Amino acid sequence: MSLPVHLAPSLTGVAPGETVEVTGDEAHHAVAVRRLRVGETVVLTDGAGTSVTGPVGSTGKRVFTVRVDDVRREPRPQPELVVVQALPKGDRGELAVEVLTEVGVALVVPWAAARSVAVWKGERAERSRAKWQATAREAAKQARRSWLPEVAALARTAEVVDLVAGADLALVLHEGADDALVHVDVPSAGRIVLVVGPEGGLSEAEVAALVGAGARSVRLGDEVLRTSTAGVVAAAAVLARTPRWG
Structure with missing residues (x-):
């Protein structure tokens, strides 16, 4: 089964072991609609070629965090x-x-x-x-x-x-x-x-x-x-x- 994907702010410079915080409407949808749970593995992408994978560390009404296990950077597709x-x-x-x-x-x-x-x-x-x-x-x-x-x-x-x-x-x-x-x-x-x-x-x-x-x-x-x-x-x-x- 494919992992759920969520948008995050800029992931430039993020490395394995760090924690990324997602807030606002994206976090609200993930937590309140998708019922995101602590420990669930997700993918975060900044929409500019960088994606990270890791488990959810914490959740709130309009916030959740992810501990980064893996970082992937892809070049812009050509053509x-x-x-x-x-x-x-x-x-x-x-x-x-x-x-x-x-x-x-x-x-x-x-x-x-x-x-x-x-x-x-x-x-x-x-x-x-x-x-x-x-x-x-x-x-x-x-x-x-x-x-x-x-x-x-x-x-x-x-x-x-x-x-x-x-x-x-x-x-x-x-x-x-x-x-x-x-x-x-x-x-x-x-x-x-x-x-x-x-x-x-x-x-x-x-x-x-x-x-x-x-x-x-x-x-x-x-x-x-x-x-x-x-x-x-x-x-x-x-x-x-x-x-x-x-």
Whole structure:
């Protein structure tokens, strides 16, 4: 059975034999919801590549401690995968973030595409991004990731174009593309950007701007996937051709 994973503050410099304290909402969830007990072995990760394993030494209402038995430090996975996700309707955005986190995406960029039905403005934008961040955090623990994904602030098309221009490989999913994603050469390192359009599809102007910045327009297959599932399918297809899944 896999050990439970919890988030901790920075674990930089932590060594076996030391004690790590976890407080706040993370500790409350572990103690009050998961019923964490003294002596139970858990994994703590700081989300920046360091994880420790050890038994719980003490618990309180919003605090618990772990005695470190083992420390593991992992380099940031390469290549780094970024998914630009056009805003879906309802809670399908959180579904997309959850599964993208599970497959190993490093950064999710919510995108206000021209044909996005959902709209993020003002306080709603802050709340929606917070939901995506919380979803990513919980999915990362479930997937036992030592590097947590980030959720960027809402991006406009001009900002997505800049992301594409700075990528080592950028792919725009488009059902009308002549090239298939499976025929694209995938680099073993660097940054790969996948752009996923909204339910209404990408506008001609968006495709032209992204391709003009260096992206390749590609299709996954004959089927047209929903925006909340297209990203994870494309991410898996890309990662399957890298050392990360080799």
